[in-house]
Amino acid sequence: MEIIKVKGLQKKFGKFTALHDVSLSVNAGEVVGFIGPNGSGKSTTIRVLLGIINRNGGSAEIFGKDVWSDSLEIHKRVSYVPGDVALWGNLSGGEIIDLFIKLHGGGDKAKRDYLIERFELDPKKKAKTYSKGNRQKVGLIAALSVDSDLYIFDEPTSGLDPLMEAVFQEEIEKIKDAGKAILLSSHILSEVERLADKVAIIRQGRVVETGTLDELRHLTRSTVTLVTEKDVSAISSVDGVYDFVLNGEQATFSADNQHMNTIMSEAVKLGVKKFESVPPTLEDLFMRHYTGQ
Structure with a gap:
């Protein structure tokens, strides 16, 4: 079942064309690695998919719905973690996780507690005392504590140490096995290589290659x-x-x-x-x- 369907996506900022002709798809139970360096168009594509900015051309659908006009309905079934999670400084990590879960419409408290332990987060500390890695943990725990059909990660392990990266990878494999769709944008190519069923390589606003790792290796x-x-x-x-x-x-x-x-x-x-x-x-x-x- 096709969860994300993007065809000929275009986005301009004034005279600058950020996305020329981006096409990609993500199916249920599939991890698609979306790779390219800074400025290639990864985050712009994700912002379009999340309904944060509108496209100038092409089509973009999630769950068969338009990402711009049906964004509120889509968001009920999506979890998203950006590369730098912004938090409320005077709230504790645990309070923020609970707030995120509540905003999503409810999550699994047992799973929340399990993830807090797995990611070795102190939920009682105020967010303003957290390192970048701990801020990422808050976002990841909140996203993984709710039952979504699509998970979008944009540089999710930024700031995490290798041990926590491994924990993240194990949790991603679990939600993939549960039939969820995952779009993973990452600079860490070894992470994508371990997790991804398909890879889309983006260059200067264009997807220059897409396919399974085996298919790309033939090239x-x-x-x-x-x-x-x-x-x-x-x-x-x-x-x-x-x-x-x-x-x-x-x-x-x-x-x-x-x-x-x-x-x-x-x-x-x-x-x-x-x-x-x-x-x-x-x-x-x-x-x-x-x-x-």
Whole structure:
């Protein structure tokens, strides 16, 4: 079931075009990683989806409803955490979490208490004493304590230490398994790689690539380490081999996936002693699509 459906989204701020032609979708039970550096259009897209700003062109629907004209109805079923959670300084963390839950229409107090413990938050301290990481914890606990059908996270682990990032990832996997839809915008590519079923890479207001990690990996090269009985340098002239480096008997090179069968056949002729092929990481994919490398 399609929860988010965006087609040809456009947004201008005066003469500046922030979103040129953004299209993406998120289904129930699916985590979509939305990646791109600052200024690429991630947060603008999310603000349009939340009905905070109106688009100049294209269509954007959540639950089959228009994100601008039906925003109040949509918000009843959505949880959102921004990259920098603003809090009321004189209220305690626990009071703010309860207020957020109440504004949403009610949540699970047992789950709230469980999450406070998991994220190691002191709910009695006033918000003005909190670090950035603790402010993020308040937003995450409030969002995860309510039963929503769609969760939108915009740099949600900003300020969290690695241990708390791991807790967040475990909780996301739970709500995904419960059939919820999740849009995850993040700079932390390892986080997206672990959680995302699909990835959308945005560049200068345009989605330049979208698909599963396996689908995107077909578009770029694997790193191969090879040791053979005969002279391995013969592999350097095979189609699909790039950046060939010889270190003693061991060769390392990049290989186009569509040529891998030919490369392996030629390697077998030389007598394979070692053959390792490592697929590109999300960071490799991102850098290739973002820098054109």
